[in-house]
Amino acid sequence: MKLPRLKYGRRLRTSDYIYNFFASITGLTIFNLEFFKQVLIPPYEISEIKKHMDELGVKTFGIVSITGLIIGLVLAMQSQPVMQRFGASDFLPGMVALSVVRELGPVITALIFAGRVSSGIGAELGSMRVTEQIDAMEVSAVNPFKFLVVTRVIATTMILPLLTIYVIVIAIFGGFIAIVITESMSFQYYIDSVIRSIEFGDFIPGVAKTFVFGYIVGIVGSYKGFTAEGGTEGVGRASTTSVVLSSLLILIFDMILVKISLWLWPTLG
Amino acid sequence: MVMADSRIIIVENLVKRFGELTVLDNISFNVNRAENLVVFGRSGQGKSVLLKCIIGLMTPDEGNIFINGQNIRNLSIHELNKLRKNIGFLFQSSALYDSMTVKENLAFPLKRHFPEMTEKEIEEKVKYTLELVSLEEAIDKMPSELSGGMRKRIGLARSIITDPQIMLYDEPTTGLDPITTKEISDLILTLQKRLNMTSIVVTHDLICAEIIADRAIFLKDGKIAYEGSIQEFTNSSDPFLKNFFSHEFIKV
Numbered sequence: 134m135k136l137p138r139l140k141y142g143r144r145l146r147t148s149d150y151i152y153n154f155f156a157s158i159t160g161l162t163i164f165n166l167e168f169f170k171q172v173l174i175p176p177y178e179i180s181e182i183k184k185h186m187d188e189l190g191v192k193t194f195g196i197v198s199i200t201g202l203i204i205g206l207v208l209a210m211q212s213q214p215v216m217q218r219f220g221a222s223d224f225l226p227g228m229v230a231l232s233v234v235r236e237l238g239p240v241i242t243a244l245i246f247a248g249r250v251s252s253g254i255g256a257e258l259g260s261m262r263v264t265e266q267i268d269a270m271e272v273s274a275v276n277p278f279k280f281l282v283v284t285r286v287i288a289t290t291m292i293l294p295l296l297t298i299y300v301i302v303i304a305i306f307g308g309f310i311a312i313v314i315t316e317s318m319s320f321q322y323y324i325d326s327v328i329r330s331i332e333f334g335d336f337i338p339g340v341a342k343t344f345v346f347g348y349i350v351g352i353v354g355s356y357k358g359f360t361a362e363g364g365t366e367g368v369g370r371a372s373t374t375s376v377v378l379s380s381l382l383i384l385i386f387d388m389i390l391v392k393i394s395l396w397l398w399p400t401l402g
Numbered sequence: 403m404v405m406a407d408s409r410i411i412i413v414e415n416l417v418k419r420f421g422e423l424t425v426l427d428n429i430s431f432n433v434n435r436a437e438n439l440v441v442f443g444r445s446g447q448g449k450s451v452l453l454k455c456i457i458g459l460m461t462p463d464e465g466n467i468f469i470n471g472q473n474i475r476n477l478s479i480h481e482l483n484k485l486r487k488n489i490g491f492l493f494q495s496s497a498l499y500d501s502m503t504v505k506e507n508l509a510f511p512l513k514r515h516f517p518e519m520t521e522k523e524i525e526e527k528v529k530y531t532l533e534l535v536s537l538e539e540a541i542d543k544m545p546s547e548l549s550g551g552m553r554k555r556i557g558l559a560r561s562i563i564t565d566p567q568i569m570l571y572d573e574p575t576t577g578l579d580p581i582t583t584k585e586i587s588d589l590i591l592t593l594q595k596r597l598n599m600t601s602i603v604v605t606h607d608l609i610c611a612e613i614i615a616d617r618a619i620f621l622k623d624g625k626i627a628y629e630g631s632i633q634e635f636t637n638s639s640d641p642f643l644k645n646f647f648s649h650e651f652i653k654v
Contacts, residue, residue: 261499261500264495265494272489
């Protein structure tokens with residue numbers, strides 16, 4: 134795998150920025166192809182994948198719990214007066230649930246996950262690169278791409294959908310709290326309304342796209358870290374650009390995947 | 403090329419370029435069995451690049467490298483990994499894995515190169531190797547808890563744990579005080595004699611070189627500018643060598 138080198142150091146000209154942009158796109162494409170090649174070849178490093186999934190779960194559990202609760206609370210609080218004005222308070226639980234399941238749950242969880250995890254992977258692999266740990270691994274007959282990148286990308290791809298389902302549940306619960314503060318509504322009634330308003334077709338595309346988001350977070354963080362150069366400055370750059378690029382790609386792919394899911398399930402519209 | 407002679411490493415007309423910069427320009431040399439070759443040179447003269455080409459971490463642009471008669475440029479990754487089992491590499495920064503304990507760091511190359519070894523055998527080998535570098539007590543420590551000298555020792559232990567025939571040292575004593583430098587150099591020499599290893603030591607540290615070297619070469623502007631013993635280097639009337647080594651003496 135030969136990745137194009139980016140230009141750093143001396144004062145960059147506009148042509149260098151254009152070169153870097155295309156070199157990044159080419160590099161990321163080659164990196165993705167390498168992933169799909171390596172993921173199929175044994176050894177599969179299952180214990181490393183499990184270890185990373187454990188770590189990612191522990192690392193993000195707290196922050197996504199708070200995020201989920203706040204999404205539900207704020208969504209219900211914001212919508213309640215509007216719904217009351219139109220005499221549609223009964224639809225409030227359904228509206229909260231639909232928004233959370235279709236869009237807010239997956240996207241906000243993915244963005245938080247990108248901020249927490251992609252930067253971490255970028256910094257970790259970046260510092261391993263600049264301190265020659267990746268070279269040391271190669272000398273020990275280990276394919277560093279497989280051991281470091283493939284395992285992390287599989288872990289992020291698997292864990293994000295689970296976290297998203299968890300966030301959706303917490304957010305729906307958050308919505309209930311916001312509603313019962315001002316209105317009298319039983320938990321049973323709230324849950325019934327939620328279940329009535331969500332269809333299978335709402336849930337599947339919402340959660341399915343988080344596999345793609347999880348993959349983006351893992352692959353971008355790994356690419357930036359794996360190709361880091363230039364000492365500690367390079368590590369910092371790898372960490373920051375990982376978050377920026379993965380967040381941007383999550384939003385772009387969200388748009389594309391929403392369009393695809395509407396095409397596959399026209400009833401969603 | 404088949405060899406029945408004592409040359410373990412043969413570097414032939416090696417050229418390595420980075421863009422327009424030629425770092426190694428037509429380098430050729432041999433290292434004999436159980437010999438310690440020291441490679442001198444100022445910073446940025448391609449000393450580390452030379453070692454990385456020998457172990458296959460970098461691909462030369464031209465030339466050949468033979469190790470035990472095998473041209474490493476013609477090897478598949480599988481064959482190269484098999485060859486690497488016989489080569490230890492001590493990195494400049496020690497390159498210990500931050501997320502693993504000392505024990506896990508040492509066990510890592512063993513598990514990869516010798517998958518047939520049991521956990522018990524691995525543990526015994528780790529303990530034995532730590533004894534060789536006199537750091538048995540560090541077994542459960544994390545690399546961040548170790549001093550610079552200790553990290554070098556652990557790095558050394560990790561690189562010799564597979565009982566390699568060939569050792570490549572990338573600036574083994576950089577950043578260490580003169581006493582620790584001497585200790586590490588003595589340790590390298592002791593291990594080399596004990597395990598009968600062939601080695602290439604990249605350095606610009608004269609204390610280290612004087613202890614270890616059987617022979618030395620000096621890289622300058624991408625070429626081998628001088629070749630000989632340490633004595634010949636330090637007693638040379640060549641103005642460049644005089645300047646280089648007088649500075650080393652002052653630093654020491």
